[in-house]
Amino acid sequence: MLQTESIENALQSNAWPFIEAKKVLDRVGHTTPAKGYVLFATGYGPSGLPHIGTFAEVARSIMVQQAFKQLSNIPSKLLCFSDDMDGLRKVPSNLPNPEMLASHLGKPLTSIPDPFGETISYGEYMNSKLRSFLDKFGFEYEFFSSTQCYKSGMFDYMMLKVIEKYDEIMALMLPSFRTERRSTYSPFMPICPKTGIVLQVPIIKTDLKNGTITYKDELNNLLEVPVTKGHCKLQWKPDFGMRWAALQVDYEMYGKDHMPNSRLYSEICRILGGTEPVQFFYELFLNEQGEKISKSRGNSITVEQWLQYAPVESMSLFMYHNPTRAKRLHFDVIPKNVDEYIIFNKKYHTETDPVKRYSNTVHHIHHGKVPIIETFGISFSLLLNLASACNPEDKSVLWGFINKYAPEVTQENSPYLDHLIDFAIRYYNDFIKANKIYVTPNSKQNIILQQLIAMLSILPVDSSAEQIQEKIYDIGNNHGYQNLREYFQELYQILLGQTEGPRLGTFVKLFGIQETINLIKQTLPVSSL
Structure with a gap:
C-alpha cells in the first residue's frame, strides 16, 4: 500500500509525468475501471526500423505510468500496439531487397516477405525488432499486433459498429477532406482477395445484417466482402479512434503530427461507444539540419549509436526534458546530457525536500529507484578534454592522470567513472579527433x-x-x-x-x-x- 505522505508529496510535484498521471486518475474517478486496470497505450508504425523516437514514446509513457503507480493503488498495464496491417506505401531507403519490396507495395506489412530473410514477413521482422528493442531496456508491456486483432475477431464487434454508425462517421470525416477525396472516401479499406492489396475504394453499399460492404473492383465488378476477420481494415484516422474504443485505452501520447486529427480520433471513439483517453502530444525530433527524423530514411541517431558513446540514462534524460518542444537530435547533444544526468543524480541524493526529489528528472528516469553514482567531480566533458590533450590509445592513460589527481579513486571503487572513460575515449576518437582545428597564437x-x-x-x-x-x-x-x-x-x-x-x-x-x-x-x- 502507498503511504499517504508519499502520495501527498507526489501530488505537489510539478513534474510533467505527475501532471499527466493526475489527469488519468481524475479520468477514472480515482477508482479501478470495470476492466480491472488502467490502460496506457503506445502505437508503433512498423514500416521501418524502430528509431530513437520509438524509444522516446515508450519511455515517456512508462514515466507517466510509474507516476500513476505512485499516486494510487489502481492496477495498470502498458500496451504497445503495432499497426502492422497498414499497406506499405513506399520502399524505405535503408532496407535490403528494394526491388522485391517494390513489387509488394500496397499490401499489409504482414503479407510482405521479410527483406532480411529472417522471419515470415516484413511486419513480423519489424515487430521482432521492436520487441527485442523494448526488452533490452526491461520495459514491462503487452504487445498487440493490428493484424492479429483484426484477423482473430477481436475487432469484429467494432467493425460491425462502424457499419451501424457509417453515416455518422462519414458526416464527421468528409468535411476534413478536399472535394475530390470526398467522392472516394470510406472508413473501410477492403483487402483485395486477388492481389492482397489494401484498397482505398468507394463503398457502394453497407449491410449491417450480413456484416458486409460492397465495392467495385478494377474490372468494375461488384464485390461483397465481410468487414470481420481481417477481410477489411479501417482507414488510419477511424482506426485510431476504434482502437481506443475497442481496447478501452485510458492514456495515450502521440507525436505532434497527429494533433490536427486528435478531435477526429476522439469523436470516432465516442461514436463507437467508447470514452476517449487522456491524450498528450510530444514534439518531433529533428536531425542536425532541422529535418524531421524518419524510420524510412534512417536520418537520425539510432538508440544503438547513442549507447556506443554514453549510458542509457543520458538518453532517457534527453527524452524526459521538454517533450512538447522540438529538439535537434545529433551527436553533439550527448556529452551535455551525460553531464546533466550526473548533476541531477547528485542533487537527488543530497536533496532533503521530498517534493523536490519527486520533481527531479532522475526520479522519473529510474522510476523512483535512483542509483547512487560517484564521479568525484570529474565530468564527461572534462574527460573529453583530457582526451583531447593527451590523445589516449586506451583508458589507462586517462586513469593515470586521474590517479595523480585523486589517488583514492580507482577503477575498482569507481565503476561508473570507469564506464564513462570508455565512452569518452570512443566519443573523442569518433567525433573530436578528426575535427580539431588548432589556431596559431598571435x-x-x-x-x-x-x-x-x-x-x-x-x-x-x-x-x-x-x-x-x-x-x-x-x-x-x-x-x-x-x-x-x-x-x-x-x-x-x-x-x-x-x-x-x-x-x-x-x-x-x-x-x-x-x-x-x-x-x-x-x-x-x-x-x-
Whole structure:
C-alpha cells in the first residue's frame, strides 16, 4: 500500500509525468475501471526500423505510468500496439531487397516477405525488432499486433459498429477532406482477395445484417466482402479512434503530427461507444539540419549509436526534458546530457525536500529507484578534454592522470567513472579527433601563453582548481578582455583545437601543472621559449 505522505508529496510535484498521471486518475474517478486496470497505450508504425523516437514514446509513457503507480493503488498495464496491417506505401531507403519490396507495395506489412530473410514477413521482422528493442531496456508491456486483432475477431464487434454508425462517421470525416477525396472516401479499406492489396475504394453499399460492404473492383465488378476477420481494415484516422474504443485505452501520447486529427480520433471513439483517453502530444525530433527524423530514411541517431558513446540514462534524460518542444537530435547533444544526468543524480541524493526529489528528472528516469553514482567531480566533458590533450590509445592513460589527481579513486571503487572513460575515449576518437582545428597564437596571445607558463611554474602544487582558475582569470583581465568567454575560447582553440572546453582550473588540476606547461610550450614558437 502507498503511504499517504508519499502520495501527498507526489501530488505537489510539478513534474510533467505527475501532471499527466493526475489527469488519468481524475479520468477514472480515482477508482479501478470495470476492466480491472488502467490502460496506457503506445502505437508503433512498423514500416521501418524502430528509431530513437520509438524509444522516446515508450519511455515517456512508462514515466507517466510509474507516476500513476505512485499516486494510487489502481492496477495498470502498458500496451504497445503495432499497426502492422497498414499497406506499405513506399520502399524505405535503408532496407535490403528494394526491388522485391517494390513489387509488394500496397499490401499489409504482414503479407510482405521479410527483406532480411529472417522471419515470415516484413511486419513480423519489424515487430521482432521492436520487441527485442523494448526488452533490452526491461520495459514491462503487452504487445498487440493490428493484424492479429483484426484477423482473430477481436475487432469484429467494432467493425460491425462502424457499419451501424457509417453515416455518422462519414458526416464527421468528409468535411476534413478536399472535394475530390470526398467522392472516394470510406472508413473501410477492403483487402483485395486477388492481389492482397489494401484498397482505398468507394463503398457502394453497407449491410449491417450480413456484416458486409460492397465495392467495385478494377474490372468494375461488384464485390461483397465481410468487414470481420481481417477481410477489411479501417482507414488510419477511424482506426485510431476504434482502437481506443475497442481496447478501452485510458492514456495515450502521440507525436505532434497527429494533433490536427486528435478531435477526429476522439469523436470516432465516442461514436463507437467508447470514452476517449487522456491524450498528450510530444514534439518531433529533428536531425542536425532541422529535418524531421524518419524510420524510412534512417536520418537520425539510432538508440544503438547513442549507447556506443554514453549510458542509457543520458538518453532517457534527453527524452524526459521538454517533450512538447522540438529538439535537434545529433551527436553533439550527448556529452551535455551525460553531464546533466550526473548533476541531477547528485542533487537527488543530497536533496532533503521530498517534493523536490519527486520533481527531479532522475526520479522519473529510474522510476523512483535512483542509483547512487560517484564521479568525484570529474565530468564527461572534462574527460573529453583530457582526451583531447593527451590523445589516449586506451583508458589507462586517462586513469593515470586521474590517479595523480585523486589517488583514492580507482577503477575498482569507481565503476561508473570507469564506464564513462570508455565512452569518452570512443566519443573523442569518433567525433573530436578528426575535427580539431588548432589556431596559431598571435603576438598578443603569445604573451598571454608565456604569462600562463610563468604563473603555473611558481604555483604551489597543492593549489586548488578554483585558485588556478582565478589566476587564469587574472591574466585575461589584465589583457583587457571585456568578454572573458572570448578569452577562454581563444585558449581552447590554441591548446585543444576546439572552440569550447572545461573550466581550465579543473583541467589543469586533473591534467597536471607540468603537463599543462608542456602543452602550452608546444603552441609557442621556439624563439618565445
